[in-house]
Amino acid sequence: MLKIEGLSVSYGPRRVLYNISLEVISGEVLALIGPNGAGKSTLVRAVSGVIPVESGGIRSDDINRPSVNLLSLSPMQRARSLAVVPQAASMPPAFTVWETVLMGRTPHLNFLGQVSAKDEAIARLALQKVDALDLSERRVGELSGGEQQRVLLARALAQSTPILLLDEPTSNLDLHYQVSFMETVSALAHQDKLAVLVALHDLNLAARYADRMALLVDGEIKATGTPRQVLTPELISMAYHLPVQVIPHPYADAPLVLPVNN
Amino acid sequence: MKIRPYLYTLLFLLLAVVLSIAIGSVFIPPGDLGRILIGWLNQATFSEPLKTFAFILTGIRLPRTVLILLTGAALGGSGAAYQGLFRNPLADPYLIGVASGAGLGAVLAMSVKFSYSFWGLMAVPAAAFIGALLTVFLVYTLARVGKTVPTTNLILAGVAFGSFATAITTYLMLRSTGELHRAIAWLNGGSSQAGWEPVLAMLPFLAIGLGILLLSGHALNLLQFGDDQAQQMGLPVMRVRTLILLAASLATAAAVSFSGIIGFIGLIVPHVMRLWFGADYRRLLPLSLIGGAGALLLADVIARSVMAPQELPVGIVTALVGAPFFLWVLRRAKNQGYW
Numbered sequence: 262m263l264k265i266e267g268l269s270v271s272y273g274p275r276r277v278l279y280n281i282s283l284e285v286i287s288g289e290v291l292a293l294i295g296p297n298g299a300g301k302s303t304l305v306r307a308v309s310g311v312i313p314v315e316s317g318g319i320r321s322d323d324i325n326r327p328s329v330n331l332l333s334l335s336p337m338q339r340a341r342s343l344a345v346v347p348q349a350a351s352m353p354p355a356f357t358v359w360e361t362v363l364m365g366r367t368p369h370l371n372f373l374g375q376v377s378a379k380d381e382a383i384a385r386l387a388l389q390k391v392d393a394l395d396l397s398e399r400r401v402g403e404l405s406g407g408e409q410q411r412v413l414l415a416r417a418l419a420q421s422t423p424i425l426l427l428d429e430p431t432s433n434l435d436l437h438y439q440v441s442f443m444e445t446v447s448a449l450a451h452q453d454k455l456a457v458l459v460a461l462h463d464l465n466l467a468a469r470y471a472d473r474m475a476l477l478v479d480g481e482i483k484a485t486g487t488p489r490q491v492l493t494p495e496l497i498s499m500a501y502h503l504p505v506q507v508i509p510h511p512y513a514d515a516p517l518v519l520p521v522n523n
Numbered sequence: 524m525k526i527r528p529y530l531y532t533l534l535f536l537l538l539a540v541v542l543s544i545a546i547g548s549v550f551i552p553p554g555d556l557g558r559i560l561i562g563w564l565n566q567a568t569f570s571e572p573l574k575t576f577a578f579i580l581t582g583i584r585l586p587r588t589v590l591i592l593l594t595g596a597a598l599g600g601s602g603a604a605y606q607g608l609f610r611n612p613l614a615d616p617y618l619i620g621v622a623s624g625a626g627l628g629a630v631l632a633m634s635v636k637f638s639y640s641f642w643g644l645m646a647v648p649a650a651a652f653i654g655a656l657l658t659v660f661l662v663y664t665l666a667r668v669g670k671t672v673p674t675t676n677l678i679l680a681g682v683a684f685g686s687f688a689t690a691i692t693t694y695l696m697l698r699s700t701g702e703l704h705r706a707i708a709w710l711n712g713g714s715s716q717a718g719w720e721p722v723l724a725m726l727p728f729l730a731i732g733l734g735i736l737l738l739s740g741h742a743l744n745l746l747q748f749g750d751d752q753a754q755q756m757g758l759p760v761m762r763v764r765t766l767i768l769l770a771a772s773l774a775t776a777a778a779v780s781f782s783g784i785i786g787f788i789g790l791i792v793p794h795v796m797r798l799w800f801g802a803d804y805r806r807l808l809p810l811s812l813i814g815g816a817g818a819l820l821l822a823d824v825i826a827r828s829v830m831a832p833q834e835l836p837v838g839i840v841t842a843l844v845g846a847p848f849f850l851w852v853l854r855r856a857k858n859q860g861y862w
Contacts, residue, residue, distance in 0.1 A: 306751065339757075347751070353747040355862060356744075367757045370741075372742070
């Protein structure tokens with residue numbers, strides 16, 4: 262599981278994350294929601310080690326292994342515990358899907374990037390899990406947005422990490438791909454016992470597929486809990502500066518957030 | 524038909540080497556070349572005309588061929604590395620100031636009348652080498668922001684400093700009384716030094732620089748996804764980028780210090796290799812190295828032969844021949860997404 266403890270991050274003199282504490286349990290999907298500029302992407306980047314952390318701790322806890330302080334690890338070591346699925350924007354078009362997914366094996370390879378049969382098997386399995394094995398020989402530049410996003414998920418899965426971070430992966434996807442992508446992520450989290458933290462901007466998508474949620478506003482966690490606990494009219498109206506109503510979803514076991522027009 | 528990139532490229536290099544050794548003011552027929560080679564292996568002594576040919580070979584042709592081969596390899600390899608590092612198809616080995624720094628050093632050295640001794644002959648190359656490395660160091664330091672060196676800053680600082688160095692160089696050239704012609708020839712790529720000394724002087728720097736580059740293919744692949752994703756996949760981005768940058772600059776500085784500024788090889792050879800054989804840098808780097816060596820050898824043969832007995836600066840040939848050739852390759856490329 263992923264444990265974020267009292268994390269604070271600043272961009273120079275400007276504080277952007279205040280004392281963030283979150284736990285993501287293995288086998289669950291935690292959706293990080295909040296308005297633009299709240300700090301969702303910043304949190305993902307800080308946890309993955311791309312931006313420096315001012316104070317606080319990030320740990321990886323597994324039942325059979327001692328607790329690991331992720332902040333003290335080198336990029337290579339951290340990449341064995343944590344994989345990130347970014348938005349599928351401006352990917353290098355000339356690599357094939359197969360080559361791209363194989364690069365996810367980097368933390369387990371030598372610096373020349375030589376792959377073994379085992380690495381290829383893992384890459385193949387990752388592509389199967391996202392249903393993209395038939396795309397293997399295609400160049401990434403020729404794929405649709407949804408296909409590219411699946412390839413990035415496969416690459417992260419090939420990294421074979423217990424923790425998965427996704428940074429607004431559905432932002433550029435159409436309705437079909439949004440739903441199918443989150444279905445895949447949710448199934449993988451439950452089946453493979455991954456700790457999945459996904460930053461999402463679509464509240465109802467998050468409500469359908471998240472086991473728990475955390476509401477981030479202006480760099481602070483305002484609420485954590487089940488979707489029903491976090492998606493209340495009071496909290497959401499306050500966070501998004503917009504009056505909303507929350508009703509039970511007509512046929513799914515989740516709340517449904519509706520903006521209220523005057 | 525199975526494409527064999529290494530086979531084709533090595534054959535191309537072999538052809539270029541044979542042409543470079545055979546062609547010159549005295550034409551050595553390939554048949555005689557073979558006979559000399561066999562003779563060397565059997566430690567035989569030669570009679571005329573093989574004896575003269577062998578003398579020309581060891582004293583002039585072979586060292587020159589090896590020098591050009593190494594220079595072309597350095598330019599091709601570092602060109603590929605720069606394009607990968609900066610994720611920019613316009614990048615070439617001179618992007619952050621190696622050319623302008625080397626030019627300034629060389630022209631400064633040319634304005635001093637050195638004695639005709641070993642150190643006197645080494646003065647221009649040494650000054651060029653130091654000028655190139657000093658410029659890269661300055662540009663790198665200027666571009667640094669805290670602990671990172673952003674790509675954009677590097678390019679901007681390189682362009683700014685390059686203009687500055689070129690301005691001083693031009694001023695020195697205008698002020699000179701006799702050295703102007705020599706400076707222009709050097710700045711367009713002219714290797715005027717014969718013998719094995721230049722090769723031996725270049726070799727350690729090239730070995731280190733190109734050696735590091737040849738091992739950097741996988742890292743360059745990862746860097747194509749951007750610094751963030753490369754780091755998230757496990758690459759220590761800042762350290763690796765600095766290492767590759769220094770290795771490429773070292774190789775380029777060593778190459779230009781004896782051969783002058785030869786353009787287009789570092790820019791075009793990697794693109795041609797990418798068009799024909801794909802964007803995987805683990806393959807692209809060695810192929811650009813071999814291809815650069817062959818291309819420069821061919822350009823040098825043309826430069827020596829076209830206006831014989833005069834020698835054109837090889838940089839003019841690479842520009843005149845290289846640009847149209849690349850445009851032709853580009854037009855024939857079937858796949859649009861090659862970059």
